[in-house]
Every structure is written in C-alpha cells, then in structure tokens.
Amino acid sequence: MKHIAVVGAGLAAVSTCAALRAQGYDGGLTLYSAEPGLPYDRPPLSKDVLLGKAQRADVLLRPADWYDAHRVVLRPGIPVRAVRPGEGGLELDDGTREKADRVVLATGGTPRTLPFPGTHTLRTWEEAERLRERLLPGARVVVVGAGLIGAETAAAARVLGCEVTLVDPVPVPLAAVVGDAVAGALHRRHTIEGVRVITAGVDRVEGSVVHLTGDAGQVVADTVVAGIGIRPATELALTAGLSVDNGIVVDTGRRTSHPHVYAVGDVARHDGSPVRHEHWEAAQRDGEAAAHGLLGRPVPEEGASWFWSDRHGSRLEAVGTMADAERVVLRGSPEVSGSPDDSGSPDGSGSPGAGFVAFGLRGGRLVAAAAIDRVREIKAARRLIDRGVPVEAAQLADETADLRTLLKR
Numbered sequence: 001m002k003h004i005a006v007v008g009a010g011l012a013a014v015s016t017c018a019a020l021r022a023q024g025y026d027g028g029l030t031l032y033s034a035e036p037g038l039p040y041d042r043p044p045l046s047k048d049v050l051l052g053k054a055q056r057a058d059v060l061l062r063p064a065d066w067y068d069a070h071r072v073v074l075r076p077g078i079p080v081r082a083v084r085p086g087e088g089g090l091e092l093d094d095g096t097r098e099k100a101d102r103v104v105l106a107t108g109g110t111p112r113t114l115p116f117p118g119t120h121t122l123r124t125w126e127e128a129e130r131l132r133e134r135l136l137p138g139a140r141v142v143v144v145g146a147g148l149i150g151a152e153t154a155a156a157a158r159v160l161g162c163e164v165t166l167v168d169p170v171p172v173p174l175a176a177v178v179g180d181a182v183a184g185a186l187h188r189r190h191t192i193e194g195v196r197v198i199t200a201g202v203d204r205v206e207g208s209v210v211h212l213t214g215d216a217g218q219v220v221a222d223t224v225v226a227g228i229g230i231r232p233a234t235e236l237a238l239t240a241g242l243s244v245d246n247g248i249v250v251d252t253g254r255r256t257s258h259p260h261v262y263a264v265g266d267v268a269r270h271d272g273s274p275v276r277h278e279h280w281e282a283a284q285r286d287g288e289a290a291a292h293g294l295l296g297r298p299v300p301e302e303g304a305s306w307f308w309s310d311r312h313g314s315r316l317e318a319v320g321t322m323a324d325a326e327r328v329v330l331r332g333s334p335e336v337s338g339s340p341d342d343s344g345s346p347d348g349s350g351s352p353g354a355g356f357v358a359f360g361l362r363g364g365r366l367v368a369a370a371a372i373d374r375v376r377e378i379k380a381a382r383r384l385i386d387r388g389v390p391v392e393a394a395q396l397a398d399e400t401a402d403l404r405t406l407l408k409r
C-alpha cells in the first residue's frame with residue numbers, strides 16, 4: 001500500500017490520518033477537503049463560535065504545522081467528484097485524476113433544511129459566521145427542531161439577547177435517545193430560560209411569517225434556523241457502487257463493500273447497527289478503527305458510545321443505548337435540574353444535588369446512562385457498561401453510593 005486518499009477533512013478524516021501515522025503507516029497520505037482552509041472542529045460552532053467566544057484559529061483540529069510534520073498532504077478547497085476503486089484512484093472536481101491504493105470516505109453529512117429561501121443551517125464555519133451576524137439583541141429567531149444542534153442554537157441565541165421560539169412537532173424531543181426524564185428536564189429548561197417552546201411543525205414561511213401546522217398559529221421571525229438533522233453525504237459511495245443504506249455500510253474495520261474503500265464518521269453506518277452515530281467521539285474512534293482495518297490489524301474492543309451537548313449552562317451526557325433498557329432508575333431529581341436557581345454544575349464537577357442521572361438497566365446490568373451535569377457518574381456508568389458489571393437499582397439510586405466501588409468487585 002503506497003498511497004491512501006482520505007476524502008473529507010472533518011474529525012473522522014483527520015483522526016484516520018493521525019491514527020495511521022501513530023500505527024506506523026509510512027506511505028503517502030492525502031487529505032482532500034471540499035472546504036477551504038485548515039480542518040476545524042464542529043461542536044464549538046453551535047456553542048462558543050455563535051457566542052463570539054471562539055475564532056477559527058481556536059477551533060482547528062490540528063495546528064497548521066501538524067500536516068507537514070506527519071507527512072499528510074492537505075488539499076483544501078478541492079471537492080472529489082468521483083471515486084474509482086477499480087481504477088485505483090479518484091477524480092477531482094477539476095477533472096484531475098489521482099492515484100490511490102485505498103480510499104477512505106469521510107464526507108460527513110449535509111444538513112436537512114426547509115424548502116424556504118433564507119433558512120439557515122449550521123454545519124460549517126461559514127454557516128456559523130452567517131448565523132452569528134443575525135443573532136443580535138432583540139432579533140426574533142425561530143429555531144425549527146429541538147434536537148441537539150437546534151437546542152444548542154436556541155440556547156446561544158437566548159444568551160445573545162434574541163427573542164427565541166423553538167418549534168418541534170415532538171412534545172419531548174430526544175426522549176428516544178436519553179429517556180423521558182432527562183429529555184423532559186432538558187426541554188422544560190428552555191422555557192425556564194425564556195425560550196418560547198411550541199409543539200408543532202412548520203407549514204410554510206411567507207416573508208417573515210412562519211406558519212405552523214395544526215392550530216399552533218404563526219410566529220414572526222427575522223431569522224429562521226433549521227436544526228432538523230443531516231443526510232449522510234453518500235453521493236460518492238453511490239456512484240462507486242458501494243453498499244449504502246442510511247449511510248455507507250461498513251464492517252468493524254470500517255471497510256465498505258469494496259475491499260479498497262473505507263468509510264468513517266457521520267457518513268458511515270456499522271453493519272448490524274440500526275443507526276449512524278453522528279457524534280464527535282464516534283468520528284474520532286472511527287478514524288482509529290479504520291487505521292487498524294487499513295493496516296490489516298484487528299480492531300480493539302470499542303465499548304459503549306458516548307456524546308455530550310451543552311446548553312443553558314448545563315451539560316448533557318449520554319452513554320450506551322437507552323432504547324435497550326427494560327427499566328430506568330433515577331439518581332437525583334429531574335425537578336432540581338429544571339430550576340433556574342439550581343442549574344447544575346457547569347464546571348461538570350457532578351457534585352450530589354446538582355443535576356441528575358437516568359440509568360438504563362437490562363437483565364441486572366447497565367446498558368445506558370444519560371445525565372445532566374453528572375460527569376463523574378457518567379464516567380463510572382461507562383465503565384460499568386463496558387465491563388458488564390452486575391448492578392442493583394438501589395445502589396444506582398442512592399446519592400451516597402460511589403459507583404466506582406462497584407467496579408472493584
């Protein structure tokens with residue numbers, strides 16, 4: 001293997017390059033990016049970047065000199081038009097053909113949007129900059145979709161003094177992912193922080209008027225933001241004839257249906273998993289796993305998936321799969337977390353009394369945990385899930401019981 005081409009320069013792509021070098025791969029490595037400039041991290045876009053607290057230089061995935069130091073040829077602003085594994089290479093947007101023995105597709109996702117001109121989405125640095133300019137004090141902002149990015153955007157807009165309306169047809173968004181208790185507390189918090197929450201969909205937008213479905217009426221907006229999820233960017237995989245089904249289907253080593261093409265990050269779906277894990281740590285892990293796969297090594301055990309989200313000064317964290325739980329046990333009170341007088345511990349100290357945790361159990365073992373401002377418990381829960389340690393509901397619910405002691409059994 002003389003040359004590996006990585007298409008897309010988000011976290012999954014950069015993680016793949018870093019892991020290949022860390023694992024001793026010595027051949028050529030080229031990173032093709034449709035976006036201009038140095039690769040950057042996306043989670044700050046809906047947090048510090050919208051708030052004006054972070055500049056592009058603050059959110060780079062790697063410093064500028066890292067690429068040369070690791071012999072990664074970065075080709076920014078050059079979209080790849082086609083991948084031709086049978087011909088051992090790929091074709092760039094300007095028609096140039098490049099050789100590669102292996103190709104890694106790390107093309108991420110494209111935000112779904114609403115069919116109304118002027119609707120903002122938030123995936124790229126440019127989109128974050130455009131949106132930030134609109135989030136002025138007093139601006140009327142309608143955010144459609146109260147999932148992770150919609151909720152963070154609504155919270156940032158509120159901090160910036162906007163009049164924010166959050167619209168979602170689902171009464172308690174995220175319940176399927178983090179359970180009813182945590183999702184309910186998170187959603188109530190919006191209202192407490194002065195966000196107007198409406199359970200409805202968007203029927204149409206006429207000028208500055210957003211018409212909602214059912215009898216929810218209408219809202220006047222200076223800015224409309226769609227936070228309604230992404231579509232995996234599978235175009236290259238489809239034209240290359242790879243197996244695609246809600247993402248590019250990959251095996252444990254992140255290999256696609258073609259033996260010379262791999263896929264990582266938001267665009268990939270692990271064979272056997274019903275969902276794609278569109279989260280930061282999953283993209284990071286995918287890069288490490290793909291490096292093992294590319295180098296013909298077995299992929300180490302990966303453990304439960306994890307993600308976080310920050311909004312209204314609190315941190316949501318979730319580990320494992322809540323949908324697998326037969327029973328949910330709470331530690332701490334959801335009511336406390338929803339109160340403006342005790343908004344948890346933004347420093348993430350996770351001290352008892354701040355925030356709460358929902359533990360998901362199945363057959364006497366933990367399969368998931370979701371929490372607001374409980375970093376310590378989530379860390380312990382993660383290890384309990386990964387090791388399959390038997391747990392008792394009473395211990396989980398007891399604020400005074402240190403979960404780490406269960407790990408010592």
Ligand SMILES: Cc1cc2nc3c(=O)[nH]c(=O)nc-3n(C[C@H](O)[C@H](O)[C@H](O)COP(=O)(O)OP(=O)(O)OC[C@H]3O[C@@H](n4cnc5c(N)ncnc54)[C@H](O)[C@@H]3O)c2cc1C
Nearest residue numbers: 008010011012034042043079080107108265266278279280
């Ligand atoms: C605003 C925002 C906030 C987030 N917050 C959190 C959070 O708090 N916690 C969390 O766990 N996760 C969060 N995430 C999710 C996390 O950032 C993503 O899961 C991760 O960035 C996915 O990385 P990726 O490399 O797969 O895709 P991306 O980062 O999307 O990178 C894909 C790259 O491929 C490029 N590309 C596409 N097609 C081509 C082509 N044909 N040729 C060349 N290049 C191409 C794209 O332009 C893009 O640069 C957030 C995401 C966003 C957008």
